[in-house]
Amino acid sequence: MNKITSIILTIVFVIVPVLARQSEQSQGLLTEDYSTAQPKVRFAPLHIYLETCNLLAAYQFELKATAGQIKIVGVEGGEHDAFKEAPYYDKAALMKERIIIAAFSTGRDLPTDRTRIATIHLQIIGDAEPEYELKLIVAADADGKELPAGIIFEKGE
């Protein structure tokens, strides 16, 4: 047992966790593969906008893919400070095609008119352009009163 052995042991202790982590990550996400057997994979954000005529304090919507193959890989907050933090969503929706997202703010500084409320990061598999169904479940003002609102999405790069 000498210095070389201790160096070898240290290297083993370094490599094993790194390899284990890499194999975990490669199981979840498909990497771009240049062989013809593997489908094309790309990542793209989907920006969700809400349009209201009053101050928006709470919202909830559902998004699902109706065509194409997608997996939801992340959810981000909106542009206004009131909704900057990541919204509530079910973690079970990750790596699936359907998600329900909601958030609220009890602050006084609230957005109005058109505002980006969330961005959903998607993994798109294959060449077919996916299609989405976006449904606004509820939008409300600071008193909790439901607001009429329009919801749209924009595909990002």
Place this chain on the structure above:
Amino acid sequence: MTKSKEHFDEDMDLRIPSKLSADLNALFEPQVGIPPEVDRAVMDRAHKHLSPLQSDKRKRLRIHWDWRIAAAAAVIILAFSLDLTKQPERTTERLTLSKTQAVDIDRNGRVDILDAFKLARHIESADRTETEWDFNGDGLIDRSDVDVVAFAAVRLDKGV
């Protein structure tokens, strides 16, 4: 008798000669100084005899420290691979049917984000709260109970 006695009767000097005395002293005098070449030879032999034992001891200490360093490195690497600095994510809490009805704070027959919003406003304005709103059972009605309601609202298997 007298002649022989004369030999012994004479005034004899019983003291030993000084030269003899000096010689005898030198002979039996203790050797205090060790010749340098003898000293060197003895030290060399002692060193040769003892140095394998010392190097074994040093080797054992080195091995001991090597294992400690390797173990410490492994713990550090494991800690980083576990990513212990990450804050725990909010998790979705599964509710029973009775609790699902209880989280319908505004009693409109539907569990959605407005129930969580209403509870949050109650808590922030320090309004009277219902004891049944302690959804996580920690004895407090606070933001963590609001989270329980919000997560119930966004559950995929809820069917809102």
